[in-house]
Amino acid sequence: MTGPIGHLLVGPRSHGVVRYAQSVFDAVKAENADHRLSHTHRVGAGGAAGLDECALVHVHVTDRLFGRTPRRARENVLAMIAALDRPVSVTLHDLPQPSDGPGMQARADFFRAVARAATGVIVSSHHEASLFAEYVDGTIGVEVIPLMFDTVRVDKPSDSAELTVGVLGYLYPGKGHMETLQAMSDLDPSIGFVALGTPSPGHEDLADDLGKVAADMGRRCTVTGFLSDDELFRASTAVTIPVAYHRHMSASGSINSWISAGRRPLVPRTAYTDELAARSPGVLTMHENNDAALRSAIESAFANTASTWIDSAVTPSPTAADVGRAHQRLFRRWTA
Secondary structure, three states, X not given: OOOXXXXXXXXXXXOHHHHHHHHHHHHHHHOOOOHHHEEEEEOOOOOOHHHOOOOEEEEEEOHHHHOOOHHHHHHHHHHHHHHHOOOEXXXXXXXXXXXXXXXXXXXXXXXXXXXXXXXXXXXOOHHHHHHHHHHHOOOOOXXXXXXXXXXXXXXXXXXXXXXXXXXXXXXXXXOOHHHXXXXXXXXXXXXXXXXXXXXXXXXXXXXXXXXXXXXXHOOOEEEXXXXXXHHHHHHHHHOOEEEOOOOOOOOOHHHHHHHHOOEOOEEEOOHHHHHHHHHOOOOOEEEOOOHHHHHXXXXXXXXXXXXXXXXXXXXXXXXXXXXXXXXXXXXXXXOO
């Protein structure tokens, strides 16, 4: 390397991609004996000037962080890469797929343009790599570094007076909040529904819709709003049944958050969850990818709530150290 590696963080600190980017930087720095060779910088605190000495700049990218539309986001990212005037590598998040509907093509155009401008491309699952090849650009090779797990903390709370079913992460259509609530229709109304997170911009009405559906059931509905890491951990351990019913996930920080809190969430069987279960046996409870199967899985989990906790002998993979080393290897290759 002829200079340090810069990690450029773009977007609000509360955004999952930005928080993960910070975690990757911390993991890389922890695995680097000479911490001077890796430093972080945030857009808005000096622009690109603070990265002048870097041999390579790494950025975590999804279209929604860079513009209100994929086209505007593409213009902004390409302008940023040009302004940096040095090799830029990227980790792409939330790859386009048919479930995006009419907006898929514009999103694919965004990711294609970014990948072609980058020195190297990372995605977070082999499923994402297949999506990239099929819908973005099959001529560009990508590297797979799975999402890291924080050190798993199993801290079971004392028996709660209220039983709950919880979904973790930003609220938006397709994340599974409404489907999970509707799957509770035959459960005792004393069992509450909890959404651990805040609505995505433009989807604030989803919280109101959840409240109305829950009220019709006579059920309590809680939307926590944004939670700090410590608050999220405590809330994750307090939920009785953890659910991640995002049926079109290609990588999932929400699932990792459940697991890092020692929980074994209910998840639909998909290409991604099959991949995760094969890499880390014992961290998921899988069911078929339909609403009826979710309903049955929730009922079964209430009959055996111990099944919603990860066994203390299980170590999810990859760890932060694994991810830090994997990035270091790629950065050495890309700056050789």
